[in-house]
Amino acid sequence: MNLPRLIRFYSVSLTLLAAVCASPPDFNIIIVTLDTTRADRLGCYGYERAHTPSLDSLAVDGVLFENAFTTSPITLPAHASLFTGLYPPVHGVRDNGIYRLEDEAVTLAEVLGEAGMNTGAAIGAYVLSSRFGLAQGFDHYDERLKGQPGAKAAFYVERSAGEVTDAALEWLNGLGHRRPFFLWVHYFDPHSPCRPPAPYDSLCPGRPYDGEVAYMDSQLGRLLDCLRESGEYERTLIVAVGDHGEALGQHGEPTHGIFIYDPTVRIPLLVKYPGGELAGKRVSGNVSLVDLFPTVLEAAGLEWPGSIQGRSLLHDNSPGERAVYLETLMPEQTFGWHRLEGLVQGNMKYVDAPVPELYDLTADPGETQNLVESEPDRAQRMSSRLAALKWELERESRQLAGRMELDSESAERLRALGYISGGAAAHSPDSLPDPKLMIGSLGRFMEGVMAEAEGEYAAALAAFDSVLADDPENLYAIRYKGFVLMEQDSMRLAIEQFTRAVELQPESPANFMLALAWSRLGSVGETRSWLERTVKMQPGHARAHAMLADILLDCGETAVAVEHMETARRLAPQDKRVLNDLGSLLLERGEPEAAAESFEEALAVDPDYPLALYNLGIARYRLGELEEAEEVLARVAADFTGDKKVQNNLGVVRAARQDREGAERAYRAALDADSSFAPAWNNLGNVMAATGRTNEAAAAYSSALEIEPDYAEACFNYGILLAERLELPDSALMLIERGIALAPDSPRALKMGDFARELRAR
Template structure:
């Protein structure tokens, strides 16, 4: 009898361990996204050189998912997946530029607010400003960035994450003690240029220093929640939108490739009361599973999502194995090279490219040995999975140019009216073969940012001789030439941008400035209107400045 009783006790204990994690219908939810954070640069994932004590502590109190993967190595598309639970082909945001989240896409904030939650966010970079559509459903979405006049590209504007933390904590502190809220925090510290505070420059590697500062900011958030007695009533998730190349396959930053370093992201989930603390979950998990899991843990439905809740596997310690899809159209949209698609499962990582690649996910985590030539059947199966799961994945068709935009283009002497997708008349270049050109473009950008415009122009001229449709290089060339006082050459370069991409906001803003200086206010206003078609904020601001200069106060 005693033996039978012991067997029953052990059986019950095992059943409890396998039972799904609890739902927390009274809990609030906090989601933290640390931009550009590689999982393998954290001690939680085996890295020994950094300094991330706050994330380490959070891992001890929470559940660590070992193999979470992003769907895109770009900030806006990845956050669109994180906040909707939809894959990029389904939410429609395929690049940081020229896309916004459609109004019919439900966000986490929309769902939480419909369930009675108050919703607030604070973000640290222009690229996920409110006008992208990510603010939908938030009662408060703080994207108030101080504009740095030394930074020419609006997309590069950012703020110290401490400001975002303080903003969000102020909003949380103002919430009623018994009320439920959903809070979203976005930190940008690990994104280039890496600018760690002096205290973290001792780490030597600027990226590690930036990660360490982001860790400190997460620590501030957790400490305040703990001090206010809120932490144990919160479901807290900390993750990243994507990783960073750091030269592992020739790419220093991100966007061009889909190797592991660009899409493997950390995920730590702290449950109320630190339930299941110290658990590690093995197995491939999709970024879209994160919002589905948060909703389910909060007792809400996650219908209409591509993601699946992981609540039931937290106790089991292993996720249900299924492939994860990733994509990047960055090389296609910006340089006219081929897009890349990828599939990740527990056994292999497949990258669909003009020359496909297949890596052993268990034995070759650095992804150095391409098995595609020897494993043709596996390649066909994984390529077939993409088509079966998502249909024929292609670049989003360019939007038709509105009549008023086309009229302004014609008035300025431009012919044509569609955004670029790169030539499809022949095979597109494999980004692997063009990484040298891409890094040359990055070097030219660094030279320009550092005030070395003559060297930047030389680098860009060499680059454009081989890649004449690299629109971003023409744009940078125009900016550098203008700053050097070579206005006619600058206009010629910027006109080339508009020839390739008629609605390129950056080129039109630069041409508006030049026309204003050269005494052509009507042309300047048309360029500002064209910029406003895709970038309303800076476009209308420039237009207002032009009206003020012309003493047309009512129109301004």
């Protein structure tokens, strides 16, 4: 690779032809994003207590950028900037969880893929799930996540660096000799809470964050070693970059997302070019995450479509007067505090806030001496420069992101990671308080968030109450308190909190939480009312449409129910719960074939989703596909041995296949789970009657009717047994007539009517 020939583009904001070079580069490309990683905690950046040999080796073999900045100290917006070359006001992704990068965006993976590269990704956390739009352009997007100890086991939220590396190597090995490739690897380990595995916990005693960074580095080392062993290392462009840093308590911030001080916005950036070009170089100029998009494409000999804010790092990056833009909207969208926007120019940083800030990053790297009052002219110049830059970015805005409405499961997954985004300010932006004045409550709030994720509900409530004592209109503290009360089954108290949230913010996500709370109390009317309000206020809320469809179906409003379910499916085509709900509705309508298709779609999203597997088994049974039905239900039954309904329905399918022994095992398993489950007693009686065990069958039917006296099917079955086997026609007639009275419109009641007349004639 001859780098000098590639130095062709010089403008900060470029407009080029949309076409890209038809041929791929003659080298591979790997981008490794280091979530929540501070530059000043790596050995190559001067941290003497670091254990980061893998990253340090990349610094030796490549270029280290001393002053690299993220665009936002929030994972999803930062990654969107990296892969589009655009600042957040332009691409539109401003926070986690509630935005999606739309298909209209052009991503690095799309450009490289169209040029002929094989593209794959392995991510470490749900915050970058494909549902948020970053999967576009990747042939393979590995997001197989698992629950972490302490997190709610039902929600798959993150995986370790070791598992991410395993997934990346699995994809690389599966490529065979197909080259070149583009691989994105995302490590999440340094994110709070920090619990480094052995031996990294003891390697960095009392410094769990450093331990997580060390463990992450070791797993990056496995990936690099594999490249070296295969001979690919020298012919691979490797970028290792942080998405944002971590405050670790500096400026009163526990984690990240609230402020734009250097601990959370200054990031490590290492670029190793193929063939050892530029090895060992250090660049002091200010660079931004948006610069990676044009850098990678220029190195690959490809042009980029449209105008971008980034510039190629293949140029001479002297400090100059380039202004690098920073922002965080989390204070506003999560807590109802003022958003922060700023810029870094040379060695100066300016932050626009109710109390504006100006810092000399060379003389005051800790950003403790606000120079706004002592240097008013400089502060005014930088304020004007920021205002002009913001105007330019807003003018360039592409509307490439859409707002999302999270279903309850997705919100739970993000909460389990400690993410709390998804709200909006209750007041006008100009009246919002300065985050600096409110930060005292954030530590207590995060204590509550983490306690809730760990299931420590009393501690969580105490933390949220403490926040609300100082900030009674804190929307997220109110809603989180409601979440915790729901977890404790205190629905009435939860409803009080969610109602307060809706009073403060009529379009609040608490509308949906009120629907959930009333649903758990069994109030169909209130549930329906709040669901209807939710879909009116938030028409993109897929889960609300799905739940409303279920209620409407029960109310006999089938046509409207189908409309809402189809809306849910359109809004969330990859939401397994919506797809499962749609299948259930179709099953209720007597359309098992269409239902099975919907369940299959849910399983394409999550092959191990038990509800969809179970329902698919029922649909296959109703279609007469007994072998397929048994296969699916047996798989679910193996994982849920204590689920009486699963075991019972497995028995029904086996009985239909004339496997009476297998059916009996399943029915007994159902009764082991719940000895008062009448359907299993009834079905067990059927098997015993079919195998000539008349007295045992009679006892089973009798048990079913003792538990559920109005069980029409058990009346019919016991009546037939009494008439045909025990020759007790009077007792039989009494049971059959009772069954007919209980279910006069059932298909079987008509046949039993004929049998009753026959008994009377005997």
